[in-house]
Amino acid sequence: MAGTDDAVVTGDDALYVLTAILLTPAKFPSVLGDDYPEACAALGLAPLADGYGLVLGQDAEGARWTVVVDDVSLVAVAIASWDCGMEYELSPDEDSMVAALPGWPLALAVAAPGIPEPHDPEPGPDGADTAPLTPPDTATWGPAQRRLGADEIALQWAAWREQIDDEQFAATTDGATAEADGDGDGDTAESAGTGGHKGVQRVLAEVRGYVDTPPPLGRVRSAFASGDARTLRADGPGWSMVARTDDIAFVLLDDEPGEVLPVGRGPELPGLLEALDKMAVRPV
Template identity: 65%
Template sequence: MAGTDDAVAAGDDALYVLTAVLLTPAKFPSVLGDDYPEACGALGLPPLADGYGLVLGQDGAGARWTVVIDDVSLVAVAIASWDCGMEYELSPDERTVVSALPGWPLALSVSAPGVPDPHDPEHDPEIMDGPPLTPPNTETWGPAQRRLGADEIALQWASWREQIDDGAFLTDDTGDASDAEGADGTNADSPDADSKAAPTTTDSGDAVTANTSGSDTEAQSSRAPHAGIRRVLAEVRAYVDSPPPLGR
């Protein structure tokens, strides 16, 4: 997290920086959308290939602001420094500021000292095109909560995978006794088994195999393909025909 002495220009007031996040095709707050264009759309931004940096803070009156800048490298360095416990003064050049959006798109539990508690700025039609940004609702099940759940699974997957011993799922190439024994208890190597499996021949020499499971064959032929499988295959083909959006 940046120190509260860090500030960037937001209109005529200074912004006390609380944190910053990346909004790029490779890394973006997934709670805002399933892919990069959708996350940009939540903020009313065009999905530029290079992405943005989002600087979240408060002005001198305590109002929440999100400053969007196009200096992605600066924000990336700041985040990496804070993650290492190092101080880093995030002060973007005014020429890199794309827009200053009222509100926060993400929930923050911190605030700047010495200023009023975080609140939405008063509506000013000259600088606000719409209502202030608000974090997605994650209290009830919905797209935002689903994406958060997927992120948690991705974070924990490696540790879960380490708990599984692949050796427990390996099969013996030589098989076991149950494989060598038929369903009726007859050993596959016995003459009786061969006589059951061997086809009979007609006077013309054509081989004819006895159908000992006609009911099973009829059941399989009458079974309709699963609708879910057809849907998944159709979606896979769609990804081949039209590549997914950036960041998905």
């Protein structure tokens, strides 16, 4: 998290930096969309190949602003420094600024001290200003919450994986699985008899289609995992999948609120994950 003493000058105003986010094909806030172009569209941005950095903060009046810059490396260094507990003054050059958008695309639990509480900027006198960005609704199950759930599984893979007993998998020809233990509240890994689960079958078919016909950029991403393994993330209309190249996969569906469906390796999943990893975008 940035120090709130950092300030970015935008025109005549200073922005007190609260945090920053990468918006690139390999790393973007998945809550904004299933792929990189969709996430960019949520902010009204063109999907540049190199991506953007998003700097979130407040002006002197406390208004929320998101400054978009094309100096991705600078923002990446700042984020890495903050993650390591180091101070870093994020001050993008004015020439790198692409846009200053009112509002925040994500919810923040922090605020700059000594100025009014965060609020959306007042509209201009002609009322033609851009509508403020607002975080996606995650109060009820839907695409945004489904993607956030997949994010959590990727971050806490070991905790989710230990809930699955491999002996419970009844492997089928497509690698889908039998039911896993769960209490039905969505807090544990569950499966609704996925050996014949139509939703899982549909997801696996669509993922296979990605191998033959590449989907929009960022819809399949590969990240580091332990050892030589990779963590794979794939999304599509109404579904998300998280997998480890050396292990199983988990599927989440818009149509099944709170359900997490494990998919055993079976005879086909290893080859499918290997093919996905070869075509996936990776962090630079």
